[in-house]
Amino acid sequence: MSAETTDWNNVQNHIRKDLDISPQSLHTDITTLSENIAMDLPIYPDLIVEENNTIYFIGVKSKATVDVIARLNLLRDFCLKSKFPKEIQLVIAAKSFPEREKRLMDQLDITMVKLPWSIKLATEKQSKPSNHRITSxxxxxxxxxxxxxxxxxxxxxxxxxxxxxxxxxxxxxxxxxxxxxxxxxxxxxxxNVDKLLNGIAWERPLTNLKSCEIQIPFSESMHAAREITRAFSMQHNIPVGFTSYTAAALYAGYSVRNDAVYLYLNDEYIDYFRELFESSPANSIKAIIYRPDREVFQNTLEIEGVRIVSTSQALLDLAGMGYSAMDITKAMVAKYDLL
Known part of the structure; x- marks a missing residue:
C-alpha cells in the first residue's frame, strides 16, 4: 500500500493523538517487516508505529475499502506465521468508512481512525505505487x-x-x-528524509546481501580493517571495500561499534579470507561480509590505511540497515554535502 497523503505530518499527528501514542514512539520503521518475515509482496502498510510491545500497521486512505482491509489482514497473517516478536494491531485511517467495511473491520479487530476532511489526501491515480526502484x-x-x-x-x-x-x-x-x-x-x-531512509531500508535491506560472518582474531575494528586491507592489497589488489559503520567512522569521525567490521568481498575470495583470518570465537570480533549487487569497488578510497567504499555507497548501506543504524545514518545525511 502506498501512502496517499500530501500532508503527511498532519496525518501522523492526528493518528498519534487518536491512538494515544507518544510522539517519540511514532516512526515508519519499515525494516521491522523485512527483517522478521520472508515476504515478497507489495502489502506493507503506509505507516508503522511502535508503542512498548505493540506494533501498529496502519493503512492511510481517503476511504476504507475491502482491498485495504484484506491487505492488512494478510500482512498480519504473514507476521503471525513468522512468529513476529510484537503484538500486532491493525489500523485504518480514512475520511470515510462505508457500513460494510466497518462491519468487516469489527470482525477482524481493525481499529478505525477517522481523518478530518480538511487533511489533504492525494487521489488514487496520484498515489499509485511506482515500480521505479530508488535504490538501483x-x-x-x-x-x-x-x-x-x-x-x-x-x-x-x-x-x-x-x-x-x-x-x-x-x-x-x-x-x-x-x-x-x-x-x-x-x-x-x-x-522527508525519514521516509526516504525507510524506503531504502524496505527496498534494499543490507541483510539480504550478507554472504557470511567470520570470527577474526582482533580486539579492535579499525586495526582489523587495516590489516585486512593490507593483506588483500598485497595479493594483486584483490578488491575489497569496507562499508556501513566501518566506513562511516572514517568518513565522519563517528564513534561506532567496535565488535565488527563490515565489508564487500566477492564470493571467490571468501575461502582465502577464511584462510588468512578465521579464528575461534574467543578474543575475536566479527567480519560481516556482503556480496556486491553493483559495482562497489571502482570508487573506493583509502583513509587511515582502510579501503572504504564511496560516501554514496556507504550511505546507501547504512540506510539499508534500518532502524538499528538510523541515528548514524541521519547524522551522515546532515553533513553529507561536506563529505
Missing amino acids: AKSWKIVSRLLKEKKTSIRQLAIGEDISYGWAHKTIQALIQQNIVKKENNRVSIS
Missing part, C-alpha cells in the same frame, strides 16, 4: 547527488551524475509521488 545503481546516483546539492534542478542532477535526463526525471517523479521530494519552480529538494 542509476537512481541512487540521482538521489545521493540531490542529498549533496540539497536544492537543484533535475537537469543539473542528470549532468552531475552523467545520467540521462529521462532517467533522472523518472527517479525524481517517483520520489515526488511518495512525498519524499518537493518541487518548487524548476528546483527540487528532499522534504
Whole structure:
C-alpha cells in the first residue's frame, strides 16, 4: 500500500493523538517487516508505529475499502506465521468508512481512525505505487547527488551524475509521488528524509546481501580493517571495500561499534579470507561480509590505511540497515554535502 497523503505530518499527528501514542514512539520503521518475515509482496502498510510491545500497521486512505482491509489482514497473517516478536494491531485511517467495511473491520479487530476532511489526501491515480526502484545503481546516483546539492534542478542532477535526463526525471517523479521530494519552480529538494531512509531500508535491506560472518582474531575494528586491507592489497589488489559503520567512522569521525567490521568481498575470495583470518570465537570480533549487487569497488578510497567504499555507497548501506543504524545514518545525511 502506498501512502496517499500530501500532508503527511498532519496525518501522523492526528493518528498519534487518536491512538494515544507518544510522539517519540511514532516512526515508519519499515525494516521491522523485512527483517522478521520472508515476504515478497507489495502489502506493507503506509505507516508503522511502535508503542512498548505493540506494533501498529496502519493503512492511510481517503476511504476504507475491502482491498485495504484484506491487505492488512494478510500482512498480519504473514507476521503471525513468522512468529513476529510484537503484538500486532491493525489500523485504518480514512475520511470515510462505508457500513460494510466497518462491519468487516469489527470482525477482524481493525481499529478505525477517522481523518478530518480538511487533511489533504492525494487521489488514487496520484498515489499509485511506482515500480521505479530508488535504490538501483542509476537512481541512487540521482538521489545521493540531490542529498549533496540539497536544492537543484533535475537537469543539473542528470549532468552531475552523467545520467540521462529521462532517467533522472523518472527517479525524481517517483520520489515526488511518495512525498519524499518537493518541487518548487524548476528546483527540487528532499522534504522527508525519514521516509526516504525507510524506503531504502524496505527496498534494499543490507541483510539480504550478507554472504557470511567470520570470527577474526582482533580486539579492535579499525586495526582489523587495516590489516585486512593490507593483506588483500598485497595479493594483486584483490578488491575489497569496507562499508556501513566501518566506513562511516572514517568518513565522519563517528564513534561506532567496535565488535565488527563490515565489508564487500566477492564470493571467490571468501575461502582465502577464511584462510588468512578465521579464528575461534574467543578474543575475536566479527567480519560481516556482503556480496556486491553493483559495482562497489571502482570508487573506493583509502583513509587511515582502510579501503572504504564511496560516501554514496556507504550511505546507501547504512540506510539499508534500518532502524538499528538510523541515528548514524541521519547524522551522515546532515553533513553529507561536506563529505
